[in-house]
Amino acid sequence: MTAGTVVLLRHARTAYNATLRLQGQIDIPLDEVGRWQAAEGGAALASSHRATAIVSSDLGRAHDTARAYARELEGAEVRTDQRLRERGFGAWEGLTGEEIRERSPEEYAAWRRGADPVRAGAETKAAVAERMAAAVTEHADALDDDATLVVVSHGAAISLAVTALLGLDPTTWRGLAGMHNVHWSHLHRSGAHAVPAWRLVAHNVGAGYPLDQWQAGPDWNLEPGPKSA
Structure with missing residues (x-):
């Protein structure tokens, strides 16, 4: 018994994302644009994937993004798992x-x-891939075959998890583009005895905004006001 669908969702924007700083396991909160992204992205994800269970990294930026999605599901429970943290740098x-x-x-x-x-x-890529794949597999195995597991985590950690779940070598294979904030990967369980056990259905899917608008936030279309005399 295992969930038929797993969705891995990256957290919304933080000030470190905006200034291109390496976050790792620093517990930095969402910024104003990030809170908007979490709400918009959560609604978009809920329109296509309604989770049976939601599990999040225990870092605040991921947990707050998970809660925004959960609100779209009438307050679904969000559990946390430290193994879903970002790669430590x-x-x-x-x-x-x-x-x-x-x-x-x-x-x-x-x-x-x-x-x-x-x-x-x-952390080594192999170590991150191992802990991420173990966490995803454990939570998926606790669900029925028709269930959907939504995992809220971090960019590098998700790329390594998907690589491992597809049976590829996380230390050498670099075939996945990095995910944007509040974008997700969708995996579906393969048939019995199939190798690998999971298939990648979609990657880096989001709310449908052009990327420049998504990164700029809700005020992207505001024209500058008239200059004072």
């Missing part, structure tokens, strides 16, 4: 890419090529 957390490059040029270049930045104290 150690000493690099809170820094911009330029700051990381200046401080650790060689390791930064290796990271951009796909290597694990172990000297910075980051």
Whole structure:
């Protein structure tokens, strides 16, 4: 017995997202645009996927995004699981890419090529994929075959989870584009004894806004007011 559908939803925007800072496991809240994204994205997700169970990372930005979606389902329960946290990036957390490059040029270049930045104290991709896939599988296995599990997590963690669930090597395979805030991946359970056990149905699906409008927030279409004399 296992859920037939799993949806992995990335959290809404934070100030670190807006300024291109590496968040990792820093518990930073949603910003104003993020709260709007969570409401709009939650409504869009509810129109296509109505969860039987909702499980979220325990970090606030993911949990608040999960609660926005749950409100669309008349206050469905949101459970948390620490295994669904973002990949930890150690000493690099809170820094911009330029700051990381200046401080650790060689390791930064290796990271951009796909290597694990172990000297910075980051989790390995394999470790993140293992804990994410284990959490998703455990929560899915507790549900009926016609159930839908919605998992609210983080960008890097979701990419690694999907890679692992598709039976691919998370240390070397980099075939998924990173997800935008409050966008989701949809996986469907394969038939009995099929390999891999899950199939990717859709990836990086959102509320339907053009990306520039989505990133700008609810005031994207406001023209500047007249200048005072």
